[in-house]
Amino acid sequence: MIRIGILGAAGYTGGELIRLLINYPMTEIVFANSESNAGNLVADVHEGLYGETDLRFTGDMPFDKVDVVFFCFGHGKSEAFLREHDVPENVRIIDLAQDFRLAPEEMLATQHPTPGAHDFVYGLPELNKSLVAEAKHVANPGCFATCIQLGLLPAARMKLIDSDVSVNAITGSTGAGQKPGATTHFSWRNNNMSIYKAFTHQHVPEIRQSLKQLQGRLDAAIDFIPYRGDFARGIFATEVVKTDKPLEEIVEGYKDFYRDAAFTHYVDKAIDLKQVVNTNKCLVHCDKYGDKLLITSCIDNLLKGAVGQAVQNMNIMFGLEETTGLKLKAGAF
Template sequence: MINVSIAGGTGYTAGELLRILLRHPEANIESVISTTSAGMQVAEIHRDLLGETDMVFSHTFINPDLIFLCLGHELSRNFLEMNNVPKRCKIIDLGNDFRNKPLFKDREFVFGLCELNREKLRKAGNVANPGCFATSIMLALLPLASKQLLTDEIHVHAITGSTGAGKRPGETTHFSYRDSNISVYKPFTHQHLEEIRNTLINAGSQGLPQINFVPMRGDFARGIFASVYTKFNSTTTESEVIRLYKEFYKTSPFVFVSDVPVSLKEVVNTNKGLLHIEFHNGYIHITSIIDNLVKGASGQAVQNMNLMFGLEETMGLKLKGSAF
């Protein structure tokens, strides 16, 4: 059994991790850390776990083999500075601290996009989990990047559920604002752009063109729907491109290329990434959908854990979706 600790245990990503790990056959949750809720029952905060666990939040970890850091962005470094995490203990960070700056003291973090870095992750001691928007956009573009077929400006419009903003309420997250409403935020400046660029370049896209990314807030709780398009200046035929995508993801147990258009409910509550590809007037258009809390965060983190500990990649992640 893998002894697991979760730091930052009251947030949405931690709640999703608990939901998955409580049913994982090789994981034992030894501690759920919260400085603000220590002593409270976990199910008092994560109400969906009532009757599932009698664990209580703790101040610190005990003797874990792995720590998941579910802290706010830029707080993971502080946690590692303040806590003496044994070198033998592996780390998966779900924040953004190590995605673009992978070195921290004597630890090096591997970027945890399983579909690109699977073999590196099998040997990794520390992993930087990708961002949710970044995951959906990278999955849409990786096959093209690998063949240097990204030659013109890339345009992305992507909409996310309210859980993507975290649990702490704010002006743009409370119900009266989000309900029956859509809004743009951080156009062309979103923090995930750097990891997207770095990953596509590492995948083989030399001379990567500009990525124009317009994120949007949706009036739903969970999921990301990304619409990605670029001019397709290649002699490669449409059928060859679709074969390229299916070949690229044939060993990926959670990413599937659909021959028909996809909709968001098809991935909610699952670790799937679904893609659909079309061609229009010289453009290639890719639809990419994931659940922001599962494939975009906690599910991908468990997928990384499975790889790091030599387990079956899908273990604990065969989750049931609901399309209606």
């Protein structure tokens, strides 16, 4: 039995994590912390959980009673929290914020707001599974970063990324978090699309870090343009890489890279978003147009892009089968 604590449990990621863990075969949620909701039923906030749990939010954080704690904070809060609180050394941490995704040397190179030493392992299982298995602390990748990296990592291993990569990706409204805002309001989002943080999105440094890890160097730019989509969940991305390598060799390289991956699959025909929504899967497909390799990849931003991957990392950290608690059904129709 794995005893679990959740911090920031009232948001979208906290609710999705609870949804997974109350159906997990060998876990106990010891506490779901939310200062603003302390004492309230979890199901009164995460209303899809009516009839499934009597768990209540708490303002307490009994770290001595858990084996692992999930940080479901907003970005920038995890590093501050660890400065102000003592989490016992034997308690594993899985952080879903961006505070520790970059290695210390990468933090310094990118003038990260919190440079300095840390021991967090970057938790992309398709890249760092063996490191995650030995880690005490794991930094869960960002949602856009997960989708885009899984599209590009095999190309990096084949040393194909020698020129600037064009990336476009569209995300659902849940990617903006649960707190209402001008660009999440239904009347604005419905039947609408928009660009935000073009070329400056915060996930680009972690994408570059992983590509350099496989390719050995990365002189090319990652020209990423994110879009807000008129749907609740999911990310669909396209990545364009210039290469003269034949498509057949590229496809074989992709299939080989993901041959043993638990959730990432190369597909021989065009993919669509509904194939992955409500699952922990990533699907990847490649096409070739002259010297342009077009890669498509898609995930559910709340699952493979957040808490599904966090549970996958927990499974690896505790020596369990990666797919435990994550055999979910896609809402494909």
